[in-house]
Amino acid sequence: MKINGVHIDDTFAEAFPMKATRIIITAMTLKWAYRAANAIRGFASSVIACGIEADIESELKPSETPDGRPGISVMIFAMTKKDLDKHVSTRVGQSVMTTATTACYSGLDSDQKISMGKNLRFFGDGFQISKVINNKRFWRIPVMHGEFICEETTGVTKAIGGGNFLVLAKTARLGLAACEKAVEEIQKLPGVITAFPGGVVGSGSKVGSKYKFLTASTNEAYCPTLKGQVKSELGPEVGSVLEIVIDGLNEESINEAMRLGIKAACSFGPSKGICRISAGNYGGNLGPHLFYLRKLLE
Amino acid sequence: MSALTLKLKNNLLFTLDASLLSPEYLEGKTLAEIKELKISYGNKNIKLQKLFTIRGTDTNNICIEKSTNKLINVGKKLSKGSINIKGDVGDFLGKDMRNGILTVEGNAGSWVGNAMRGGRIDITGNALDYVGGGLPGDAFGMTNGLINIKGNAGSRVGDRMRRGLIIIQGKAGDYCGSRIHAGTIVILGKVGRLPGEGMRRGSIILAKKPTHLSATFKSCGNLKMQFLRLFFTQLHNIDSSLSFFNKYGPEAHRFSGDLARNGKGEILILQHYN
Numbered sequence: 001m002k003i004n005g006v007h008i009d010d011t012f013a014e015a016f017p018m019k020a021t022r023i024i025i026t027a028m029t030l031k032w033a034y035r036a037a038n039a040i041r042g043f044a045s046s047v048i049a050c051g052i053e054a055d056i057e058s059e060l061k062p063s064e065t066p067d068g069r070p071g072i073s074v075m076i077f078a079m080t081k082k083d084l085d086k087h088v089s090t091r092v093g094q095s096v097m098t099t100a101t102t103a104c105y106s107g108l109d110s111d112q113k114i115s116m117g118k119n120l121r122f123f124g125d126g127f128q129i130s131k132v133i134n135n136k137r138f139w140r141i142p143v144m145h146g147e148f149i150c151e152e153t154t155g156v157t158k159a160i161g162g163g164n165f166l167v168l169a170k171t172a173r174l175g176l177a178a179c180e181k182a183v184e185e186i187q188k189l190p191g192v193i194t195a196f197p198g199g200v201v202g203s204g205s206k207v208g209s210k211y212k213f214l215t216a217s218t219n220e221a222y223c224p225t226l227k228g229q230v231k232s233e234l235g236p237e238v239g240s241v242l243e244i245v246i247d248g249l250n251e252e253s254i255n256e257a258m259r260l261g262i263k264a265a266c267s268f269g270p271s272k273g274i275c276r277i278s279a280g281n282y283g284g285n286l287g288p289h290l291f292y293l294r295k296l297l298e
Numbered sequence: 299m300s301a302l303t304l305k306l307k308n309n310l311l312f313t314l315d316a317s318l319l320s321p322e323y324l325e326g327k328t329l330a331e332i333k334e335l336k337i338s339y340g341n342k343n344i345k346l347q348k349l350f351t352i353r354g355t356d357t358n359n360i361c362i363e364k365s366t367n368k369l370i371n372v373g374k375k376l377s378k379g380s381i382n383i384k385g386d387v388g389d390f391l392g393k394d395m396r397n398g399i400l401t402v403e404g405n406a407g408s409w410v411g412n413a414m415r416g417g418r419i420d421i422t423g424n425a426l427d428y429v430g431g432g433l434p435g436d437a438f439g440m441t442n443g444l445i446n447i448k449g450n451a452g453s454r455v456g457d458r459m460r461r462g463l464i465i466i467q468g469k470a471g472d473y474c475g476s477r478i479h480a481g482t483i484v485i486l487g488k489v490g491r492l493p494g495e496g497m498r499r500g501s502i503i504l505a506k507k508p509t510h511l512s513a514t515f516k517s518c519g520n521l522k523m524q525f526l527r528l529f530f531t532q533l534h535n536i537d538s539s540l541s542f543f544n545k546y547g548p549e550a551h552r553f554s555g556d557l558a559r560n561g562k563g564e565i566l567i568l569q570h571y572n
Contacts (some may be wrong), residue, residue: 069527
């Protein structure tokens with residue numbers, strides 16, 4: 001199969017179950033909402049070492065936020081609900097509450113919930129005020145900029161992490177241009193995020209390592225510098241491989257994100273250095289969700 | 299299915315305990331069975347059809363027409379469905395109510411929403427004293443739910459309320475929000491003397507300056523309250539009929555108290571509307 005002259009490998013991306021939540025950060029201006037959102041998604045590229053994967057999902061108009069101010073929707077993924085509970089509380093506390101004029105609300109309705117303001121309220125040192133509005137509990141925490149308002153809990157849902165595709169290009173510069181376009185298209189979709197910096201992974205990994213203490217290590221089969229040294233998956237024309245990893249709320253949203261992303265990357269074509277599209281899989285050992293590239297592009 | 303409609307035939311001489319006229323009690327009963335139901339009136343038990351003309355079959359939506367203030371306990375322990383009252387209604391409207399909607403197209407007596415635990419009460423006219431308040435001896439008044447009164451309310455609105463929201467779009471009498479434990483009271487008209495007397499927590503939001511505020515409330519100054527922004531936006535989300543709250547801004551003069559009770563409550567007097 002080829003799209004715009006770019007070969008699509010007959011392979012699949014392998015993804016695994018995760019837990020996800022969505023939070024809404026508002027602030028006096030969009031600029032300050034972005035500052036909080038960027039802080040919370042910092043060091044949240046992969047669960048391998050960060051505990052969570054997080055990214056901005058979309059900008060929200062004042063009419064779309066609980067308090068009528070401009071806002072940002074952030075999606076956060078973790079392997080377990082317990083992990084999510086731990087990291088959301090600490091990150092909202094350290095990244096959102098500390099950002100001037102912000103407030104933080106749940107963006108996901110679900111029967112399963114994790115704490116948010118429930119833990120942060122103690123920062124109020126006894127001066128915090130609880131308010132139940134429309135059957136939702138909010139905590140008003142007096143802070144030096146005024147009041148930090150945080151919803152008590154946020155919903156948790158089943159999700160999928162690790163949807164991916166690889167862009168095999170002649171050079172890193174050419175590959176990155178195609179990946180940027182692909183990420184731009186993916187970011188237009190609701191319910192999906194690309195948590196790595198800029199949405200692009202420069203150092204895709206395989207499961208395990210020769211070192212027992214390491215759970216993930218470099219994917220040598222896709223490292224251009226090791227082409228002559230290991231059993232490589234790369235042809236002579238490939239000089240750089242970049243990966244786009246997608247986390248989403250369900251299979252449909254990841255399917256759509258991969259389809260749009262691959263098409264956007266392929267639109268650059270071989271003339272702009274895009275050689276092949278492949279995907280990361282581990283023979284079905286990693287997770288139950290398999291996304292076959294050719295099937296989703298049909 | 300049309301709403302089960304009960305139209306009062308004549309003016310009542312005595313109070314009539316209307317607590318039986320609720321979806322829970324009438325569910326599964328045929329129209330004939332409902333007509334034969336006996337209800338306590340004066341010192342007698344008389345059939346419902348002697349007092350009311352009854353039509354309709356939907357017991358989940360009840361309409362009481364030509365109602366008067368002799369009807370008490372309307373919507374008592376209501377937990378589902380709706381009751382629409384055309385005319386006035388007596389004391390204890392929505393007492394112990396847990397869910398559902400009570401609508402009064404007229405005035406209501408005292409103790410509206412006494413011990414209310416959930417649901418919503420809308421009154422187009424006025425209400426007398428102790429809206430959402432507790433009876434003497436009760437630990438708390440209402441513990442959840444929404445009471446929305448378009449007209450005026452008497453004294454001691456929300457007395458000892460524990461949670462929930464009371465909106466009075468007109469005036470309120472003295473001691474509004476007295477001894478409240480928590481919850482929110484909004485008064486858009488003038489309010490009488492000593493609002494928030496003895497309050498421990500909770501918020502009283504006033505659109506007009508009170509005539510007299512207790513010395514046990516301390517000014518925190520004029521502030522932009524982020525909570526108000528959230529609160530007014532959420533009211534619009536609860537019901538579009540409350541969307542007029544969007545015109546109120548977050549600027550308010552905050553008083554904390556009642557310090558005589560080591561209170562951590564607040565009175566927020568909205569700016570620009572005084």
